[in-house]
Amino acid sequence: QVQLVESGGGLVQAGGSLRLSCAASGRTFSNYAMGWFRQAPGKERELVAAISSGGSTNYAESVKGRFTISRDNAKNTVYLQMNSLKPEDTAVDACGATGGACSGCTYRSVPAYMYWGQGTQVTVSA
Numbered sequence: 001q002v003q004l005v006e007s008g009g010g011l012v013q014a015g016g017s018l019r020l021s022c023a024a025s026g027r028t029f030s031n032y033a034m035g036w037f038r039q040a041p042g043k044e045r046e047l048v049a050a051i052s053s054g055g056s057t058n059y060a061e062s063v064k065g066r067f068t069i070s071r072d073n074a075k076n077t078v079y080l081q082m083n084s085l086k087p088e089d090t091a092v093d094a095c096g097a098t099g100g101a102c103s104g105c106t107y108r109s110v111p112a113y114m115y116w117g118q119g120t121q122v123t124v125s126a
Contacts, residue, residue: 004097068081
């Protein structure tokens, strides 16, 4: 069992930055692929960025060049650095974790993830 707790959300003006953190419990964090997803009101949950257990990354087209996902296995934490934020980035952001033998695999779909955090609100004002 893995428990995930997000932090770092808030209200920011367009063009600003936020860094989200997702702290995981458990001793096998380094074996998990991780992902950040977001859900805006009235919309489905969608991938923002994913990182494999080996450090490979994958991004949604809408955030490429603006967001960076990273992980610190010593701290059992995955981060999402968000720069040049836009009002359309407003959503509840949640992290997910999933196990697997593929160290280079990232996962883009919601059903691929076994564990989820509660999410943190990101609001970008115009």
